[in-house]
Amino acid sequence: MSTSARCKPAPPGPGPAPGAQGIGICEYCDTVYRQREPRLNQVIRCPCCDAVQARHHAVDIDGMLALAVAALILFLIANVWPIVTLGLGAEQNSATLWGMIIAMWQHGAQLVAMVVAATLFFFPLNKMLMLGWLLAFARRGRRAPGFGRMMVALHYLQPWTMSEVFVLGALVAIVKARTYFDVMPEPGIYAYGALTLLITAFSGIDLRRLWDDTAEGSAQ
Amino acid sequence: MSALPRAHELGLIACHVCGLVCREPNFSPAACPRCGSGLRRRKTASFMRTWALLIAAFILYIPANVLPIMRTVNVGDVDDNTIISGVVELWMQGSPSLALIVFAASIVVPVLKFFVLALLLVSTRRDSDWAMHQRAALYRLVDLIGYWSMLDVFVVALLTALVRFDVLSRVEPLPGVVFFGLTVILTMFASMSFDPRLLWDARKNHD
Known part of the structure; x- marks a missing residue:
């Protein structure tokens, strides 16, 4: 993950939310959920609206x-x-x-x-x-x-x-x-x-x- | 249904372009720190834009169907084809499966789009919590299949380029195809400007 190692002072605007790693937001219904890495042939869907969130990376x-x-x-x-x-x-x-x-x-x-x-x-x-x-x-x-x-x-x-x-x-x-x-x-x-x-x-x-x-x- | 929180309840925003999870900014024109796109909670003026584009698309869909989309000239014999007569002709020529595909792309998909988007707009305005999952799925379906309607435009373009045998045989595009192409583009913009998050914002009983 790209952690901001070189700690700059937090900009006064929007920033990556602190502790947001591992958090996903469904782009169809705005539901916040915990991200999981999809296993082989697994499709991860939004727990609220069923929209596809992630697929297994079959291709690198x-x-x-x-x-x-x-x-x-x-x-x-x-x-x-x-x-x-x-x-x-x-x-x-x-x-x-x-x-x-x-x-x-x-x-x-x-x-x-x-x-x-x-x-x-x-x-x-x-x-x-x-x-x-x-x-x-x-x-x-x-x-x-x-x-x-x-x-x-x-x-x-x-x-x-x-x-x-x-x-x-x-x-x-x-x-x-x-x-x-x-x-x-x-x-x-x-x-x-x-x-x-x-x-x-x-x-x-x-x-x-x-x-x-x-x-x-x-x-x- | 679920007790999962929604982003705005936690003061979070997901960038609409790159998906980065951000703190909700306390000032208005904010940009995503990762990709630089405008950071908004919901798509701008979603209701108004979707209605406007949808109505414009519907108005253009009428001449697209009434006016012929292409002219076939065969040794002086002139034959003008509309979208529907093209489908019928394919069926008669013994390709019913292709006729069904063209019918689906040119008639079913645009009409489905008009109905579904209008239904979503009206039901969301009425704060409906009726058939949430089905309505959400309908939106994703309409958004996914919309561009296949361009099929007939490409058919006319290819036939125009191919059938150029001077006096013997020619194919020319007619104004209907322009209206139809515009209809497809406008319906695509309409479904892009609708914000499906509004469906879930509008529920009466959040649980």
Whole structure:
């Protein structure tokens, strides 16, 4: 734990509550409870409202870094290669993610183009880059430069990355197109499928643990 | 139910962003000592913001369903699709399971969100202690599944990029899809601005 060994005079403002180690507060109902370390396959729930408080750390920081790097590589493949190709007679058309964004923009749906660009490209990319950066330092117990701001940014980005929704959307689009066209899957769709598996593996991990796993003052 | 204390009774605050347990500050704009985010007991103006976003989302949901979301042009044959007609078409094409998924994402989830958030807002205002656990679970469900509604927007975007065979066949987005995308975003903001702690604050008999 990061005990403030170098005893500074208590700041006049809010501080970590004295003796607050081992105390948890449910973010859904504000109930104060005693924290326990979850055992293997155990999920700790709030004693008042049942919301999940902690899961067993099945993946350590090295493992998380490996997942983040793998996700980044898959994400690059998924964005560089086309997702699917349609054939109509001799003509063929394929689409990439950016092809989607540009097509929506050109057809007067600029707002949708921006939403797609943000939720499927910029937010996921930023999330993976920040995560990789933070974890590369955290595996030595250190806080990366910009640690605090990135942790806050990751918290706010969390609900707005939608790659896994897109995979399902691509499936629906393929089924709809299949009636009229020849559909050929491209590397992009496989990369997206694999990326979804990694996102699912990541979804059980509470990133807030990085606050506890890294030493305070190792970077500002 | 439980005799467990709640944070504000002990003069504690958990940072909404990083979760650090703090002493409750005695002055108003206070920052979390660990992550620097604003330290608040409850989300700011939760009732007002959630109602406003929810009503705005509901208003936009009407054109999102009435207006067509995409146009299919097949050798001069123009066909405009709404959300519902897209679901019906998928069903007819022999993919009932996908049709159900799209129906769930585009219709069930947004409507569930409107109902659940309105129910939570009204019942909390009335200091209800009815079905506490179920209402708390409903909030977490709605908060968790909300973003899957974006499905139809991505379907239209991908089809627009794919089906570009000049005169033979084209797909174009229509205004309905913009309204629908906005509805989803607003409902997501609405569920984020609702503070589930208020459910438990409002109970009549604290025990």
